[in-house]
Amino acid sequence: MAAESIAMLPYTISSSDHHRLLPRVLSVSHSHCSAALSRNCLSSSAQSSLLFSNHSLRKCLPPPLKALVTADTQIANTTPLGVDDRVGVLLLNLGGPETLDDVQPFLFNLFADPDIIRLPRLFRFLQKPLAQFISVLRAPKSKEGYAAIGGGSPLRTITDAQAEELRKSLWEKDVPAKVYVGMRYWHPFTEEAIEQIKRDGITKLVVLPLYPQFSISTSGSSLRLLESIFREDEYLVNMQHTVIPSWYQREGYITAMANLIEKELKRFDLPDKVMIFFSAHGVPLAYVEEAGDPYKAEMEECIDLIMEELEKRNITNAYTLAYQSRVGPVEWLRPYTDETIIELGQKGVKSLLAVPISFVSEHIETLEEIDVEYKELALKSGIEIWGRVPALGCEATFISDLADAVIESLPYVGAMAVSNLEARQSLVPLGSVEELLAAYDSQRRELPPPVTVWEWGWTKSAETWNGRAAMLAVVVLLVLEVTTGEGFLHQWGILPLHP
Ligand SMILES: C=CC1=C(C)c2cc3[nH]c(cc4nc(cc5[nH]c(cc1n2)c(C)c5CCC(=O)O)C(CCC(=O)O)=C4C)c(C)c3C=C
Numbered sequence: 318m319a320a321e322s323i324a325m326l327p328y329t330i331s332s333s334d335h336h337r338l339l340p341r342v343l344s345v346s347h348s349h350c351s352a353a354l355s356r357n358c359l360s361s362s363a364q365s366s367l368l369f370s371n372h373s374l375r376k377c378l379p380p381p382l383k384a385l386v387t388a389d390t391q392i393a394n395t396t397p398l399g400v401d402d403r404v405g406v407l408l409l410n411l412g413g414p415e416t417l418d419d420v421q422p423f424l425f426n427l428f429a430d431p432d433i434i435r436l437p438r439l440f441r442f443l444q445k446p447l448a449q450f451i452s453v454l455r456a457p458k459s460k461e462g463y464a465a466i467g468g469g470s471p472l473r474t475i476t477d478a479q480a481e482e483l484r485k486s487l488w489e490k491d492v493p494a495k496v497y498v499g500m501r502y503w504h505p506f507t508e509e510a511i512e513q514i515k516r517d518g519i520t521k522l523v524v525l526p527l528y529p530q531f532s533i534s535t536s537g538s539s540l541r542l543l544e545s546i547f548r549e550d551e552y553l554v555n556m557q558h559t560v561i562p563s564w565y566q567r568e569g570y571i572t573a574m575a576n577l578i579e580k581e582l583k584r585f586d587l588p589d590k591v592m593i594f595f596s597a598h599g600v601p602l603a604y605v606e607e608a609g610d611p612y613k614a615e616m617e618e619c620i621d622l623i624m625e626e627l628e629k630r631n632i633t634n635a636y637t638l639a640y641q642s643r644v645g646p647v648e649w650l651r652p653y654t655d656e657t658i659i660e661l662g663q664k665g666v667k668s669l670l671a672v673p674i675s676f677v678s679e680h681i682e683t684l685e686e687i688d689v690e691y692k693e694l695a696l697k698s699g700i701e702i703w704g705r706v707p708a709l710g711c712e713a714t715f716i717s718d719l720a721d722a723v724i725e726s727l728p729y730v731g732a733m734a735v736s737n738l739e740a741r742q743s744l745v746p747l748g749s750v751e752e753l754l755a756a757y758d759s760q761r762r763e764l765p766p767p768v769t770v771w772e773w774g775w776t777k778s779a780e781t782w783n784g785r786a787a788m789l790a791v792v793v794l795l796v797l798e799v800t801t802g803e804g805f806l807h808q809w810g811i812l813p814l815h816p
């Protein structure tokens with residue numbers, strides 16, 4: 318961004334060298350970030366200036382930005398809420414198929430997302446045919462999983478309930494906000510939520526991804542979508558917003574997680590002998606190592622904070638973290654949950670408490686993968702007593718803390734002036750979404766696709782243009798086979814699928 322635009326901002330970071338790099342939206346997600354001050358901003362038209370201690374501001378920031386904050390960092394905010402302001406909160410989530418018929422189109426939406434499969438620029442035109450191909454191939458396996466949990470994902474119902482509880486909590490805290498749900502891959506889609514936000518005349522929007530930790534593949538993908546929606550819409554360009562990118566470090570969230578763990582431990586005969594097993598959804602290793610996804614660092618810090626909280630309660634159990642739900646042949650974050658369970662069994666661990674940690678609702682990967690598959694694996698591996706901590710859902714401490722996070726973020730909504738066309742086009746609409754994404758994923762590098770279709774072809778050894786062209790031809794032929802139901806494989810009876 319040009320230096321002149323920075324100078325015009327009412328909300329600036331005055332720390333010497335690095336202020337330009339610090340997204341203006343990030344500093345609001347820790348309860349140390351003065352809630353009282355934020356409340357004052359609701360009723361006051363006076364300018365406010367937030368002074369953070371080095372420690373508390375650093376705690377508010379994701380790892381790549383922490384290094385930028387020095388002891389004298391100051392954030393000045395000049396945009397309190399006005400009487401005509403209508404506040405909205407947009408909860409972002411993944412979405413899930415509600416019926417078995419929804420599974421394949423849901424998977425298509427997921428694999429058509431360039432933040433899930435990033436093709437080389439030249440081959441972007443193949444994104445949708447590939448998504449069609451992979452979703453058709455994967456659908457039968459996914460359907461089995463969804464059938465086992467009642468025929469569909471519970472995500473919509475749970476997220477709607479969380480939205481309603483959050484709305485009530487905000488009203489109880491004197492913030493009359495409307496709360497919307499925007500899903501990335503299924504109904505209610507983010508686009509639908511945005512339409513409602515426009516109809517309701519929201520003037521200030523807090524964007525709150527329902528993922529405690531940030532990943533390019535989850536919150537990042539939803540923000541990328543918002544960025545494109547905002548950019549193309551005159552109303553949204555002018556609507557002020559702020560994003561709470563991740564909130565795993567908030568005291569309320571940590572307390573709520575520790576409460577759940579403490580409660581489940583009590584169900585075991587020998588609670589202090591139980592291994593606490595944090596199982597996080599994985600991401601391909603390249604997201605972290607090549608694209609700079611902060612997900613692993615945030616996950617590890619999150620677990621440290623939960624264990625610190627438990628230690629304060631004299632709970633000092635052994636614990637470990639592993640990553641579940643990998644898809645396809647590429648390397649994902651290690652250690653893998655299944656391998657770790659087997660190892661723990663071999664080492665003689667007898668009691669294990671599984672803690673799903675990357676998501677705040679029950680979903681297919683807690684209800685089927687953990688409760689059925691991993692439990693079975695654990696019992697086969699010599700673990701005798703198995704327990705599982707429920708997802709947070711509408712737990713009261715958690716919802717109240719989310720409400721506080723929203724309130725604390727309000728002074729930052731629209732804290733940046735948009736005064737020229739160049740800024741309006743390059744910022745979304747006030748720069749926050751885009752700058753947030755830039756902090757993690759600035760180059761948007763191509764990433765090895767994490768999906769099965771690549772197992773037989775697109776490997777490192779095939780990274781010459783000739784090899785790619787040959788594989789593409791095969792993929793195109795297969796896509797045509799699957800979508801038209803005609804071709805060599807059908808003629809030979811190898812692929813009996815029909816469109
Ligand atoms: C923090 C949570 C999640 C991350 C990170 C994540 C990355 C990621 N996921 C896939 C592929 C699939 N995910 C699927 C379902 C699914 N994913 C998450 C969360 C994260 N995903 C949730 C909560 C769900 C379940 C939604 C529900 O309906 O209950 C699926 C579909 C299910 C299946 O077939 O297994 C796929 C496929 C990739 C490739 C990825 C990172 C690149």
Ligand SMILES: [Fe+2]
Nearest residue numbers: 411598599642
């Ligand atoms: Fe996933």
